[in-house]
Amino acid sequence: MDRTERFYKIEMLLRSRGSVGFAALREELAVSPATLKRDLQYLRDRLYAPIVYDAFDKGYRFDSGAAAPRGARHELPGLWFSEHEIHALLTMHQLLAGLDDDGVLSRHLQPLLERLQGLIGADAAESRELMRRIKVIGTARRRVPSRWFELLGSALLQRKRVRLRYFKRSDRRESEREVSPQRLVHYRATWYLDAWCHRSDALRRFALDAVREAGVLDARAKSLPLRELEAALDAGYGIYGASGAKLKWATLRFVPDAAQWVASEEWHPQQKSRHLSDGRYELQVPYADATELSMDILRHGDSVQVVGDKALAAAIAQRLRRAAAQYREHPE
Incomplete structure (x- = not known):
């Protein structure tokens, strides 16, 4: 981790936690006490960061009432993220921007997109430039109608059962199912629903792009512990989990x-x-x-x-x- 990245990390820790002790900062940054002291001093003296030590909390925090010297402004040098952070931010932006193909979710997604835009850059021009210069490429995306995604997501949160008319590609047939949604999964540019299928009396994974019709039922969904769900569907290779099958x-x-x-x-x-x-x-x-x-x-x-x-x-x-x-x- 270079110095600029450490500066951003210190700022993020102080803003998210409020007050952070010296030992905790050292552990997060993996630096020596002398290096951390130099970083804190540089942030205060050269970048005008209003960092103070709070003796009561025994930690460092930002002093909201402190004012920078006349004509100075607290601003970190440049804008950058770690590999995982930039991938997560741009992937989330791409997912949200690509989800609303028919406009159904605009009222829900726009506040999220605006918040994400603010995280990516200080202003709209800066965030657009970053997204032009760094590209996250997704291949073989299978489009999901927004109405199914919204309906299934709502049923999942409300713990309601769902009636599905589902096209099974293996035998090229449609079937009627009553399911209890457990989890939405995004995998290799495709959305899936993990659900308890009441017809087969077992956990099943459904590709959302193969849903032909869906409707929320009044019946309460069967609820399964997340640990049981993971053991049944996540233990084997890939997305084709077989509930109860021997590995x-x-x-x-x-x-x-x-x-x-x-x-x-x-x-x-x-x-x-x-x-x-x-x-x-x-x-x-x-x-x-x-x-x-x-x-x-x-x-x-x-x-x-x-x-x-x-x-x-x-x-x-x-x-x-x-x-x-x-x-x-x-x-x-």
Whole structure:
């Protein structure tokens, strides 16, 4: 963390917490006592920050009544965020700006967008310039009608059941469902609803872009602990969680050329990995449903091999054979 970033961090901590002790500031900034003292002194003397020590609270705070010297103004040098902060701010802005395709949510989203605009830059011109210079690219976005997002979000907060007419892509059929919404999930540029399905009597995940009709019911929604929801739908690989399904582990070995890229990726929070002596990279990930894992394995082509899991290896091999058959030359 460089000095300018530390200045912003100190300002953010003091404004958000009111009063922060010396030890807490040191821990947040990971600096020596001497460096922190120099930073505080520089903020006071050179940048006119009204930082005072409050003996009663035993911490530093901003003095709202202090005035800067004549002609001076407290202003931090430049505008910058950490990697996670800039990604979060711009992703939130992009999500909110792209959500209201048909204008239904404007009255709800505009105050949020204006507040976010203020966080991104001191004024409208500054925030627009920042968003022009740093771009967050989302691919393969599946659009969700705002009326479904608003209806399902409202039912989720009000703890109401919902009637869905849902298109299931695996068998290309529509079905009627009564569900109790539990959680909205945004994953790989697509929105999903995690809900208790009363027809199947189990947790299910529904893609919002596959909702054909929806209506809020008077019945109270079944409520599940968040821990149970996470255990059922988040333990395996990707978005295709299978409630109650036994987890398996896939072992993938990547050739050296691919290893230098894959070694920097997180495929799953509980993944295990190691570099092999011949330069290959071994990655182990848990999964319950192989649908999405197979797609991610296939995109690496001949740079990866599935080992140990015979069923998964056979499924990948079959998919590769079918893909190769699409490109065979046929006689005229």
